[in-house]
């Protein structure tokens with residue numbers, strides 16, 4: 001590869017971790033390239049690094065089981081994001097989140113590269129209607145259909161007019177539970 005080609009390629013790829021002049025030689029025997037990319041020695045030795053050239057860190061990334069299940073482009077993109085100090089955008093993250101394994105690996109990787117857990121955005125505020133309905137049912141979000149149904153059964157039994165004859169408070173609660181249940185049921189059915 002000509003120096004010009006290499007330069008072009010490196011621009012396209014993720015930024016080196018240290019300058020080539022300061023880099024130790026690539027850890028791969030026989031390789032004469034500077035080891036400008038660092039990689040933890042193993043899952044157990046995440047504070048100890050080995051240094052590799054671009055080609056060899058790629059090869060390593062492809063092999064390393066820490067990243068198992070991730071595509072090598074994803075690993076590179078992630079390392080790039082970590083090294084440059086940018087969290088991956090949430091849209092990219094949410095795409096990865098479709099696969100919870102990817103997400104878990106990302107978090108793990110972020111944690112050891114940065115020494116702290118990634119900060120998750122706060123759960124978006126629930127609509128008032130949802131909050132009210134959950135409060136009536138004494139439930140929290142997220143909930144499952146099973147939880148909703150069993151909570152409903154308990155509350156209906158507790159506040160049923162037949163067992164609370166003439167009790168206005170129970171009568172009111174009974175109505176509220178019915179409304180809340182209907183609403184929460186619709187919400188969860190929309191999600192499924």
Ligand SMILES: [Zn+2]
Pocket residue numbers: 026027028031032033052053054055056
């Ligand atoms: Zn190398």
